[in-house]
Amino acid sequence: MTPKTSTITTQIVEYGWRQAECWHQECWYVSTLDPLGIDQAIKELPTLNKNKDVEGIVALLRRYLPTPDLVNFFDFPEMLACMRDIGLFLGSLKRHGVEPVEKVPELEPVLGILGEKTNMPPRDTLFHYTIWNPSGDRLRTYTGTPDEIALIQSVQMAMRPLIESIHHLEEMHESDPLDAQFAEIGQAASEAFTGVISGIVQAKRYVSPHYFAQELRLYYDPIIWKGDSYYGPGAVEMPMFLFDHLLWSSEITDSKYVEFKKAYLAFNQPFVRELYDRFEGKPSLLQKTISALETTKDNRDSQEYLCAKNSAKMLLGVCNMLKSFRMPHKKIAEESYKSQHAGQSQPPQEAQRSHGSGGYTIDILSHVLALNVASIDALEEAMK
Template structure:
């Protein structure tokens, strides 16, 4: 039975997403272009007072926020977010020093249908290009970190939507391998992002400086995570491919923690696949049910193995990159949780679950080949 898209938010085309991203990036609703160029210097000097005063100066009145449309609200949250992360990096809760912040953030969250603080989408997709780029440090490492996520974001969305289509294709169809190869091609953008980060972002600098700007802040009596790369919806790709039926409380909690930090499209697709067999489980079942040998079915299953291998080629280097970063962390700066609020060891845990699903598929293929 095909998963219905009825009731889901509109899934915009890649071209529409990119156009919207550029438009939001071009906006400066808080007149903060000049102010934000000084943020890296304030952070280098650890001048919390200057950061707080900058935030107070650019914070819009409640009445002004109510006039913002969706793109303006996204751009406003993006710019406020740079100061939220900067102030928190120096050990100060933003709402404690600017109490009026809470009302504004809540209103912006309502308009954007996102959490009441900045997310990875604000920091990466909606960040202006060139001299207007919003950064915490102004360093080349941070520029390359942003670029690493930018080159991966839209290809990941493409891969997720193609995987959603693939879910509804039988292994007996020649279309399965063709569409699976398309998913592989699209997901390669994630691999390119990891490669760029590995080459151009110092693990030591990330561990000892950059990651602290992504710390959670207190708001509405709870914590809201900062714009760490873990918010990318790779978890949704996993969810559809192999994990929506994995009964593991730790991993399920990990996935669900990041669902709210994504747009409605991602949240809706995640919910649509809950309580359903994953794509790999469906494939294993098809291989088990087939009484007669079918070459197309076998080739389709093998194309799914290729997709798993690509996912592994992303996840294994990502784990090594994270491990290397935390090896470099100074002891007085070491914390058990990474920039996304999770323990770095969870990457090994996810990789192992990923490999378990792959081994299950490969074992079933071997049985099928003996027919």
């Protein structure tokens, strides 16, 4: 069979997912797809999980698991939707202590094809679970609980404005801090980023840290595929690290932080990786602005210095907005870990669960925040 090619597949292949104006439409299109014909049956999954019915989960998965030939026939958006739906079964089995590929060996080639053809990992990611997830009655969940639904919605709320903000930061790199347009684009990035903050507020308000720690995050534990471990959907997979990269951290060489950023590239869409690689080791927007201030400060009445100062003020505002996101995110994570280990001793086999859903310990958030604050301090010093 010859693989299908839809109009939107051609658009994705030719233009990528980078354009903020069409990205949301493409995400919506994937969410409308049901290539496995599982819309009704997948509603059984929350009950099966509640009853810890592993054999029922396996039977339902096998009933709808496509053959490798069928998967190869799917077009690109259908492959994304296919991985989205299979992913719910991967996390469900893992939550009950079962390695999915060991229990259902037929998964191995299917996951391999989906990962290779979509240029993503051989399992579902945060993107599959949230922005490619249908809304309303077709929403895919592990538990069907209000907390899980609110968690999915919080990421959906945050992801679109985050991508828009990243797009604006990329545009700023094509401008100059000595150009008035630099601050204008930065203002657009700042306005878009308010949506990201709304997403984290939604999560803090409606997702119980205790329930997340004791129940939801167990569905995101890593699975084994061909000897390697792959984490499931985790908020840390959001390309916030790319926002940081473009704004203030592309030239930072701190090994712990660089390792953290690079760990999540594979879990992101190809355009995120391309942008990260393009700016790695080059001056960030913050560093460019500091340099502009330093080269013009000898004549503080000049138009160039006044423009650089205006760019710096705008950039400082964006950095402070980033802090207003990072602080509550850190607090939510700390509350979740506190709930997770309250009154419990941790057996060796549970060691991985002292880590977040993305595999890192809580201290990485403090480390990133400290680096972020240091960069803001450097900008403020240059503005004096």
